[in-house]
Amino acid sequence: MNNPFLAPARFCLNILPRARQRLLNMRRVWALLWCCLSVAVAAAPRGATPALEPVPFLGREWYDIKAWAATQRFTVDLNPRTRIATVTGDGLRLTFAVDSQQMIVNGVKVWLCHPLAARNDTWLVSALDVELVLRPLLRPVRPRPVKPVRTIVVDAGHGGKDPGHQAGTMQEKRYTLLLAQQLRTKLQAAGYRVVLTRNRDTFMELPERAAAANRAKGDLFVSLHFNAAGSGDRTARGIEVFCLTPNGAASTHAPRSQVSNEVLPGHGSGARNILLAYQVQKALVQKLGLNDRGVKHARFAVLRDLTMPGILIEGGFMSVPEEMRQIADPKFRDRLAAAIVEGIRQYRRLVES
Ligand SMILES: [Zn+2]
Structure with missing residues (x-):
């Protein structure tokens, strides 16, 4: 007897093996696709981002x-x-x-x-x-293998026949040396080996300071200076940290046409130079509350030939009476030194972790 209600059932029964086969095939195709996709995702660089068009x-x-x-x-x-x-x-x-x-x-x-x-x-x-x-600032490079910072070369600016800036009878060379010695004490207390480029009132050529740092196999170089405004700018005040101008750029205070493509030994630490400068400037500004003149670029002779990351700190203006009083105050210089140590600590946290 033809039961119209059975017909669909029979039909279903008839097509079931074929449908099951199709289902199995589809599952195999999906499994294969999923596998390919997983391999592709694993092979892609982590955090791959859209390409930037210049x-x-x-x-x-x-x-x-x-x-x-x-x-x-x-x-x-x-x-x-x-x-x-x-x-x-x-x-x-x-x-x-x-x-x-x-x-x-x-x-x-x-x-x-x-x-x-x-x-x-x-x-x-x-x-x-x-x-x-x-x-370099937003995505710090962590060199592998890690080369821990052990030796820090501290360079007291000027000396001997070169007094640096002067405010009345006060000479920059005296205060850079006093700050260098206070910084040495704090760095040694933090476990670093410290080398001073000069520990007395002696003259030293600028390239010799970098050469001495390289000979000492320093891991970081910190040159200490104090500022003075030109006669045309008596309002300038605050703190700034310089690092070596990148290859292909002009220095911050040079005309932008003064681009140099000369590759210098200091460029070998390019990304770490600016990271160190930023972390030290940040610590100085935040801990001392002084005017932030920023992280700047210059091709200073003491930075050009370094084989380690290096910075030059201008720790206040001798031409501003209030800042000169601070520079001459051992307690203020102690706070300056502590902020520099903190900046170095933050730098290390980023490159050594
Ligand atoms: Zn100076």
Whole structure:
């Protein structure tokens, strides 16, 4: 008897083996696809980000700040009224201003090689700054194998026939040496081996200071100076830390046309130079509350030939009576020294962890 209600059942029974086979085949295909996908994901670089397309403008390469921020998984806010770009993410807050070389990184000023540029509605950060300023600060390189910081060379600026800046009878060379000796005490207490380039009031040529640091096989070099404003700028005050100007850039206070492509021994520590400068400037500004003049670039003779990361600290203005009083105060210099040690500690935390 033909039961119309059985027909579908029979039909089902008839197609079941074929459907089961198809299902099995589909499962195999999915398993294969999943396997390929897993291999592809595992093979891809961790945290792979969209590629950045350089933008040619004004004879050099730039990146759209929005595109750069996207590669870092940061959010960016461009304020067309104030012309300030704010980039946030990963515990970082960066602010840039159109036509300005000054960038603020978590409250501390850093000088870019080129000002943020605006081309129509697109704001551009130079490729040089992305590679040589932003990347070392935001994504510190951890050299492998780790080379721990053991020996620190402390360089007291000037000496002997070179007094440095003068404020009345007070000479820079005296206070750089006093600070160097106080810094040595604190660094030794923290377990470092310390080498002073000079421990007396003696003259020393600038290249000889770097050579002495290299001979001592220093792991870090810290040159100590105090500032003085020119007669045209009596308002200048505060603290700044210099590191070697990156290859292909102009120094912070030089005309931007003064670009040098000379590769110097100091460029071997490029990424670590600016990271050390930033961490020390941050500690100085935060612990002493002085005016933040920023992390700057210069091709100083003491930094050019170093085979280790190096910085030059300008620890206040002798031309400002209030700051000169502090520089002459051993307690203030002790706080300066403590902040430098803290900056070095933070630097080590980033490169040795
Ligand atoms: Zn000096």
